[in-house]
Amino acid sequence: MIVSIAYHSGFGHTAVLAEAVRDGAADAGATVHVLPVDQLTEEQWELLDASDAIVFGSPTYMGTASGAFHAFAEESSKRWFSQAWKDKIAAGFTNSGSKSGDKVHTLQFFSILAAQHGMNWVNLGLHPGWNSTQGSENDLNRLGIFLGAGAQTNSDEGPEGVHKADIATAEHLGRRVAEATRRWRQAA
């Protein structure tokens, strides 16, 4: 079971989430490749082709994925022609400077990219956290997103400032992707 994480990170915040998704997927038994999309070699494209699941990750820049991620998405159109990624599992994560920051739009973009490739989108599968008097910012899914894993990192902090609850949420997504991939493969 191979899970690849295709991500971009301009300043290292989203890279922390990519590592968390990796840890969660590996914990659930997957072989995991973590692939920065702005430096993909032909061999790494072939790793993506050979994967059972691809998790897309990017910071939210100007309300969508970064330019580097969009360049990767456009380049993936070569796979789209032959539907080479059809029936793979897909999921996504993003990070932004603001609590909302319009990051759901980035996840929507990932889900549409997955749909164009004929991939099967796996959502976060967690109730929203931090939305009652009993809740706290340390809850899993503290930002209350269903579509994928969302994180918020203060704009004046480096990668060490990525919130522990967001890291745990990204780990959860990695585990969920690996478990969904296992079920999908067993059913095939």
Ligand SMILES: Cc1cc2nc3c(=O)[nH]c(=O)nc-3n(C[C@H](O)[C@H](O)[C@H](O)COP(=O)(O)O)c2cc1C
């Ligand atoms: C060009 C640019 C555009 C940005 N646009 C947004 C935005 O739309 N919403 C937001 O909340 N944060 C925005 N940010 C902040 C980034 O999402 C934030 O700094 C994030 O942690 C960067 O992740 P990275 O280190 O993985 O690149 C923007 C940052 C840059 C550089």
